[in-house]
Amino acid sequence: MNISIDVKEKDLLAEVSVQGEIDAYTAPKLRSTIFPLSEKDGVQMVVDLSGVNYMDSTGLGVFVGVFKNVKANNGQFKIVGLTERLQRLFEITGLADIIDINSQIEGGVQ
Template sequence: MNISIDVKEKDTAIELTVSGEIDAYTAPKLRETLFPLSEENGVNMVVDLSGVSYMDSTGLGVFVGVFKNVRANDGQFKIVGLSERLQRLFEITGLADIININSQIEGGV
């Protein structure tokens, strides 16, 4: 189980590109990377999951926590590049109604 996380920062804009699988083994690494960034005031965070082949509930938990942190610090949080399978996971859990998810990848940092 491998995960790769690429971080690009420019002012308050942070773009993260995640590749691999997000599960109980890799979620701690994802959390360690995202949480400190999510605590910055007024951050605009975009997470690209187009390279993620699998995600379980542990990964969803990481994104819920990061989303709450970003919002608590007056920031914006968005997930892009979801496969059909991941999009459905967010929809089934109701997170698609709370977290800004968009299958399209827009201009980067």
């Protein structure tokens, strides 16, 4: 169960690239890394999950919490690089209707 999280910040843009598995063991590390970014007023956060090969409900919970915090701080939140499996996970849970997700990596927040 490994996870690698790379964060690049420039002004209010926070680009996060995640690789590995997001589960009950790795989700706390993910949350502690990206949650502080979501507290910045007006942050534009883009999370690239193209390197994630597995995610469970714990991971979804992290993204819901971060999404809510970004919105509460007048920011924008986007998830890109979803595999078909992860895309389906977001769709089944209804999160695809709430969170801006895109299977293609476009870069930047729209």
